[in-house]
Amino acid sequence: MNRKITFPQLADAMAKLTSGNPATAETFMKHLFDLIADSLAKGKSVTIKGIGSFSPGDSQDCPVIWTPEKELADAVNEPFAFFDAVPLGEGVTEDTLEEADAVIDATTEIEQSAAAIPVIPPIPPAPSIPPIPSSAKTETAPVEEPAAEDTQQPTDSSEPATTASDDDETNDTEPLPEVEKAEEQPEEQESTATAEYDYEEEQPGDSPRRFNPWLAAAIGLVAGLIAGFFIGRQHIVTEPTADNGEKTESTAPDTIAGTLAEPIDTDSTTLVETEATDTVKTYEPIAVDTISTSRYLTTMSRKYYGDYKFWVYIYEENSDVITNPNRIRPGTTVTIPDPRKYEINANDPESLRRAEKKIGEISARLAK
Amino acid sequence: MDNKAIINSLSAAMGRDSKDITSLLDSLTAVIKERLSDMDTIAIPGFGEFEPVKEDERIDTDPTTGQKMLIPPAINIRFNPSSLLKRKIKESR
Numbered sequence: 246m247n248r249k250i251t252f253p254q255l256a257d258a259m260a261k262l263t264s265g266n267p268a269t270a271e272t273f274m275k276h277l278f279d280l281i282a283d284s285l286a287k288g289k290s291v292t293i294k295g296i297g298s299f300s301p302g303d304s305q306d307c308p309v310i311w312t313p314e315k316e317l318a319d320a321v322n323e324p325f326a327f328f329d330a331v332p333l334g335e336g337v338t339e340d341t342l343e344e345a346d347a348v349i350d351a352t353t354e355i356e357q358s359a360a361a362i363p364v365i366p367p368i369p370p371a372p373s374i375p376p377i378p379s380s381a382k383t384e385t386a387p388v389e390e391p392a393a394e395d396t397q398q399p400t401d402s403s404e405p406a407t408t409a410s411d412d413d414e415t416n417d418t419e420p421l422p423e424v425e426k427a428e429e430q431p432e433e434q435e436s437t438a439t440a441e442y443d444y445e446e447e448q449p450g451d452s453p454r455r456f457n458p459w460l461a462a463a464i465g466l467v468a469g470l471i472a473g474f475f476i477g478r479q480h481i482v483t484e485p486t487a488d489n490g491e492k493t494e495s496t497a498p499d500t501i502a503g504t505l506a507e508p509i510d511t512d513s514t515t516l517v518e519t520e521a522t523d524t525v526k527t528y529e530p531i532a533v534d535t536i537s538t539s540r541y542l543t544t545m546s547r548k549y550y551g552d553y554k555f556w557v558y559i560y561e562e563n564s565d566v567i568t569n570p571n572r573i574r575p576g577t578t579v580t581i582p583d584p585r586k587y588e589i590n591a592n593d594p595e596s597l598r599r600a601e602k603k604i605g606e607i608s609a610r611l612a613k
Numbered sequence: 614m615d616n617k618a619i620i621n622s623l624s625a626a627m628g629r630d631s632k633d634i635t636s637l638l639d640s641l642t643a644v645i646k647e648r649l650s651d652m653d654t655i656a657i658p659g660f661g662e663f664e665p666v667k668e669d670e671r672i673d674t675d676p677t678t679g680q681k682m683l684i685p686p687a688i689n690i691r692f693n694p695s696s697l698l699k700r701k702i703k704e705s706r
Contacts, residue, residue: 247654248653249656250653250655250656251656252656252657252658255644255645255657258644259640262640262644263637269637270640270641272627273634273637273641274641274657276623277619277623277638277641278660279659280619280623280626281660282701285701285702286701286702291619292615293616294642295638295641295643295645296641296642301702305703308694308698308699308702309661309692309694309698309702311692313690316646317642317646317690320646320650321646321649321665321689322687322688323650324688325685325688328685328686328687329685330682330683330685331682331683331685332680332681332682332683333672333680333682333683334681
């Protein structure tokens, strides 16, 4: 590796390969390269099979142009042979490639913070889980008579359970004739049938957030029904009263909170409100940095967002402390906004264009 | 001058069969290929050096389409003519 092969070494290697004399190999090479040099001096190009072509160059700096034969070039380039030239998007520059490592670090930081933030939104709906089943119950039976509702509810709720059990039964009975044909099929069919059943159960919940309370309620009711069947019918009568107590408790705050007659709407609006506040919360600044003689807005932008152009957003965010972005003072503390607030993405040409436009606007404003 | 003409003139100069010259040339190319693949530089006195050079990946623009391309890393062989060969060519002009 990385040795310099001298003429005698080359002749020895040749002699070993041909099991001949190193001296003949040496004279052969001398003759060969003299011949090439002579014809080059005459201004003629030479092509040697297995090595390539030597042709006289056009300038003083490059008197000989050597083009290696493809076979030789490929053999030498074998470690990188599996690479191909890749077309790039407009937004990619040498800078982005050079700072790829730094960007990766920054994005992982952002991802970590992003991963930490979205964990919060699922928590607020958690307390609102009890109201949703209640509202769902009222959805099936409008608020008319609590007693009637109670009697209706078990039947309503038992419907999915019974249909589910019916489905199971039909699924069990259907494969039976096919058992004769193929023994392995019913198992698969059962699994697919259960999968379908699960999917059907999922559908009533529009979003995954709503789905969980629905499933919980369904499971609870099914469990209650099974327990009721085992213990006795009298127990079923007592169970809904407990449900009723919960329901009245949960519906009461709803009616207080929302003057609207439909509790579902109030629930959804409150949910939306909480979501909105959550999204506002996610745009908290990701870091606080201090300007120094070696740290400017552009270097910060490059560090946190991957491209210097996004300094405009840092400036925008700190316009109360920085009046002129061209005259920043060392020691000034600036907050770095969340990249999502301004849709900052170093890999998105559209985002870069927006930043450039903003730079133009700011420079135009300062020129006045 | 092509391969056949080279072999003929070499066999005349060395007083050997063209078959021998072909086998010698084959062994030479085999050795050169093997050495260059091992990232070794081959120095031929009075002629020049064959040097494998690793080039890093870079961004280049395709002149025909204008498309920016990421050129992968590669090992290219560079030929540096010796000063003797340079002078020989210069003097003949």
